[in-house]
Amino acid sequence: MTQSTVASSAKGSLHGYELRRKLIWLLFLLPALLIYVRFMALPLFNSLRLSFYQGTGLTPEHFVGLDNYVQLFTNPLWRDRFLNALGNTAVFFVIHMLVQNTLGLLFAVLLATGIKGHGLMRTIIFLPATLSVLIIGFLWRLILNPQWGALNQFLKVVGLERFALPWLGDPTWALIIISLVSVWQWVGLPTMFFLAGLLTIPDELTEAARVDGASSWQVFWGIKFPLLLPVIGMVAVLTFVGNVNAFDIVYAMAGARGEPAYSTDLLGTFFYRTAIAGEHPVAIPNMGIGAAVATVMFLILLVGVSIWLLTTQRRSAEM
Amino acid sequence: MKKLNRSTVAAYAILIAWCLVVLFPIYTMLINSVKPQREIFRNPFLPHWPITFDGFQTVWNDGRFDLYFRNSIFVTLVSLTLIILLGSLAAYALAMWRSRWSMLIYIFFIAGLMIPIRLGTINIFQIIQSMGLTDSVFSLIPVYVAMGLPISVFVLTTFIRGLPADLIDAAHVDGAGELRIYRSVIMPLIRPAVATVVIFNLIPVWNDLWFPLIFIRAENQRTVILGVSLLFGQYQTNWTRILAALSMAAIPILILYLLMSKQFIKGLTAGAVKG
Numbered sequence: 001m002t003q004s005t006v007a008s009s010a011k012g013s014l015h016g017y018e019l020r021r022k023l024i025w026l027l028f029l030l031p032a033l034l035i036y037v038r039f040m041a042l043p044l045f046n047s048l049r050l051s052f053y054q055g056t057g058l059t060p061e062h063f064v065g066l067d068n069y070v071q072l073f074t075n076p077l078w079r080d081r082f083l084n085a086l087g088n089t090a091v092f093f094v095i096h097m098l099v100q101n102t103l104g105l106l107f108a109v110l111l112a113t114g115i116k117g118h119g120l121m122r123t124i125i126f127l128p129a130t131l132s133v134l135i136i137g138f139l140w141r142l143i144l145n146p147q148w149g150a151l152n153q154f155l156k157v158v159g160l161e162r163f164a165l166p167w168l169g170d171p172t173w174a175l176i177i178i179s180l181v182s183v184w185q186w187v188g189l190p191t192m193f194f195l196a197g198l199l200t201i202p203d204e205l206t207e208a209a210r211v212d213g214a215s216s217w218q219v220f221w222g223i224k225f226p227l228l229l230p231v232i233g234m235v236a237v238l239t240f241v242g243n244v245n246a247f248d249i250v251y252a253m254a255g256a257r258g259e260p261a262y263s264t265d266l267l268g269t270f271f272y273r274t275a276i277a278g279e280h281p282v283a284i285p286n287m288g289i290g291a292a293v294a295t296v297m298f299l300i301l302l303v304g305v306s307i308w309l310l311t312t313q314r315r316s317a318e319m
Numbered sequence: 320m321k322k323l324n325r326s327t328v329a330a331y332a333i334l335i336a337w338c339l340v341v342l343f344p345i346y347t348m349l350i351n352s353v354k355p356q357r358e359i360f361r362n363p364f365l366p367h368w369p370i371t372f373d374g375f376q377t378v379w380n381d382g383r384f385d386l387y388f389r390n391s392i393f394v395t396l397v398s399l400t401l402i403i404l405l406g407s408l409a410a411y412a413l414a415m416w417r418s419r420w421s422m423l424i425y426i427f428f429i430a431g432l433m434i435p436i437r438l439g440t441i442n443i444f445q446i447i448q449s450m451g452l453t454d455s456v457f458s459l460i461p462v463y464v465a466m467g468l469p470i471s472v473f474v475l476t477t478f479i480r481g482l483p484a485d486l487i488d489a490a491h492v493d494g495a496g497e498l499r500i501y502r503s504v505i506m507p508l509i510r511p512a513v514a515t516v517v518i519f520n521l522i523p524v525w526n527d528l529w530f531p532l533i534f535i536r537a538e539n540q541r542t543v544i545l546g547v548s549l550l551f552g553q554y555q556t557n558w559t560r561i562l563a564a565l566s567m568a569a570i571p572i573l574i575l576y577l578l579m580s581k582q583f584i585k586g587l588t589a590g591a592v593k594g
Contacts, residue, residue, distance in 0.1 A: 024497045025412035029424065032409035032468055035401075039465035040431055043439030043446065050441055058445050107337065110330040123580040124338045127345070130576045130583060132526035132544050135565050138551050139348050142561065150347050150363045184340070192584050216326065237433075245435040248528050252548075268437075275441050276533055287441060294438045305433050 048298065051291035058287050068292040078289060081279070084262055085270035088175055092266060093243040095179035096186075101235055103183070104190025105228075109220065111191070112198040122195070126188030133185065137252025140181045144168050171263035174254060178264050182249045186242075190235045197231035198224065230312065237308040244301055247272060267297050348569070352562035359558050374563030378550065384567060386539050387546040390456045394542065395524050398463035402520055403513055405464065406471025411501050413472065414479035415487075425476065431469030436462065437529055447534055456542070458534040463527070467520040474519070478512035479505060518579075518586030525572065543568050 051068050055061035072078045107125055111118045128136060143150045146166035155164045167177045206219050214222065247268030250258055256277055258265025273279045275290025351359045353370035378384060413425050436443075443462060452458035486508070490500045531545035541549070547568045554560040576583055 021497065022416060025416040025421075028408040028412035028497070028501070032405040032428075032472065033424070035405065035461055035464050036428065036431065036468045039443060039446070039461045040436050040439065040468075041427070043442035044434060044436075045439075046442035047439045058441065058448070103337075107334065110334055113327075113330060115327060115330055115334075121334050121338055122584070123577070124341050125334075126580070126584055127573075127576065128341060130522055130572055131569055132528070132547075132572075134526075134528050134544050134548055135569050138547070138561070139344055139565055142558065143344055143347065148360050148363075148558070150344075153363055241433055241435065245437050247437070251528070271437075276444075291441055294441065298434070298438050301434065301438075 044298070047291050048295045049291075050287060051295045052288075053291075054288040057285075060287065064288065068288040072289060072292050072296070078274075081262065081265065081270060082293070085258075085265045085267050088258070088263070088265055089244065089246070089267045091175055092179050092182075092246060093240065095176065096183060096239050096243055097236065099180065100183040100187050101190045101232075101239060103187050104235070105194050105232075107187070107191040108194030108198055109224075111195055122192070125191055128185040129188045131185070133182075133248035134252045136181065136185045137249050140184075141168065141253050144177065168253060169260055171260050174260060175264045178249055178253050181253065182246070185249075189238075193231055193235050194228065197228050201227050230315070233308055233312055237305060240304045240308075241301060244268075244297055244304070245271075267293070267300075271297065345569075345573075348562055349566055352559065352566040354559065356557060356559050359562075371559075374557075374559035375567060378554075378560050378564045378567060381553075382546055382550050382564065383538060383541075384543070384546065387541050387543045390540060391525060391543040394456050394459050394463070395521065398460050398467065398524050399517055399520055401460070401464045402467035402471050403516060406468055406516065407475050407506065407509065407513070408501065409468075410472050410475030410479055411497075411505050413476045425472070428469050428472040431466075432473065436466045440529075440533065444533060452534075454535055454537045454540055456535070456540050459527075459530055459542075462530055463520075463524045467516075467524070470519050471516045474512050474516050475509060478509055482508055514582060515586045518583055522572075522583075 050060055052063060052065060053060035054064045054068070072082055111122055142148075144152075144167050146152060146164070146169065151167075152164035155161060165173070168174050201224055205223055209219050209223055245268050246266055250264050250266050250269050251272075254260075254264040256269055256272055257280065258269050271290060271293045274286055274293050276285055278285045347363055350366045351363055352374055353372060354367045355371060355373075358367045409428070413421050447453055447458045447462075450458075482505075486504060487500060490504050495504075526544060527542075528544050528548060531542045532548070535541060535545060547564050550564045551561060554564065
């Protein structure tokens with residue numbers, strides 16, 4: 001295409017011409033590359049490197065090898081909080097996978113039938129995803145307020161007073177409630193992905209099965225669901241990446257320490273305290289340990305994304 | 320029209336129930352932000368007349384929301400402009416230049432889609448400190464640009480590669496240079512893709528809490544979201560004010576979303592079809 005036209009119009013100085021074009025393209029790439037490398041790629045790499053150092057404040061002073069990791073995994077002061085945050089993040093992720101993505105699939109299937117008003121309902125379902133997590137978190141904190149919150153008032157009005165509990169103050173419930181608030185906010189995203197996926201499935205496929213007497217249920221599991229697998233994989237990996245570094249919702253609803261009693265502490269809030277705000281009881285940020293936490297989070301992401309890449313590669317190879 | 324059978328009724332029941340669950344908190348926030356406190360506690364579910372804008376007025380004056388909005392708008396506008404400008408230049412080069420090197424650079428950019436920039440915060444904070452940008456809205460701009468470039472490069476490169484090659488060839492035959500082609504051929508053609516990139520970045524940049532929370536303390540440099548986060552503690556006991564602050568931060572985005580919900584949904588789910 002481009003090459004052939006150029007070749008016929010400027011045969012003589014072809015080499016010099018191509019070289020000059022490449023040079024110009026490099027110049028076009030340079031500004032984006034500089035900012036991307038300086039403020040994203042290098043900082044990620046450097047943060048991993050800093051996990052081998054210790055120092056005061058944010059200045060790396062001496063190389064300590066793997067000591068930060070040894071501290072993180074064996075010193076009870078760090079280890080217990082770290083494992084607690086890791087476990088909570090896993091719960092947070094599982095609730096999103098089970099509740100958010102199942103609801104998203106359900107809503108998408110219902111919307112894809114093209115019932116009247118589906119456009120408006122789609123707009124409403126997606127609405128919370130456009131608002132700041134902080135605003136959503138604060139709002140739900142007020143709604144869940146045990147004394148004045150709208151939820152408990154509502155439960156009283158409908159005669160379910162015994163369920164009017166201080167949800168966010170209870171260590172066994174707080175994490176689940178916060179995860180569900182996050183599900184409430186983000187369910188529109190998988191809904192839209194699944195809806196887009198469902199709408200690409202040609203009608204002929206499902207019509208043929210229906211003519212053969214298949215029920216809607218059979219059509220869904222036999223035809224639509226297998227065709228949706230790539231979208232399901234993508235939703236899963238997006239959920240995973242979003243949840244591994246979740247921070248805002250817990251910060252808004254339970255504070256940076258994941259109250260009550262660290263029961264809602266996630267890797268994101270743990271990282272914030274170790275690297276930036278300072279961890280109880282010393283309240284001084286520990287750059288080295290913080291960088292080690294970031295590295296562990298990075299490795300968790302790497303494993304998750306690699307699994308996804310490998311399975312999608314294999315699937316596309318099979319096709 | 321389809322017959323109203325049992326499964327259609329079930330579909331409506333489920334979807335409408337969820338829509339109510341979505342709208343209820345937002346409705347409660349909005350109607351209670353214009354009520355006196357005792358009315359909020361007496362009946363949080365119904366509007367109360369006459370409405371009062373005391374909450375909004377106090378929050379606007381106490382909280383310097385005029386400054387917060389100016390800062391947020393400034394940061395968002397400059398970041399988005401740079402994301403589009405640098406992203407489209409890079410995308411044009413990557414779409415035209417077919418070689419192993421350009422492929423590697425492309426993959427290098429795309430990798431940023433899967434890795435949250437937050438994990439590099441410690442080093443970014445060091446860089447911001449060494450540039451003397453702490454406590455300034457300017458500290459946020461390069462971070463947001465770096466954060467937005469992967470999606471910008473991804474969407475725009477895909478789009479430019481899909482353009483008819485004759486258009487660009489014809490411009491070459493006419494003797495137009497690369498910069499001319501970029502400016503007068505490519506830029507007008509990629510407008511729909513630019514809109515996608517804008518919407519995709521607008522929400523995360525405007526709503527970001529993490530970087531302002533870490534970089535900024537000074538009152539006159541706060542963004543809207545950081546301002547709300549600090550006011551929430553201050554107004555612990557005054558719900559009219561809290562709700563007014565939350566509403567004030569939410570309303571601009573709500574209006575923008577309701578005006579262009581189709582583009583928003585398309586923008587935020589971009590890439591879904593591509594995989």
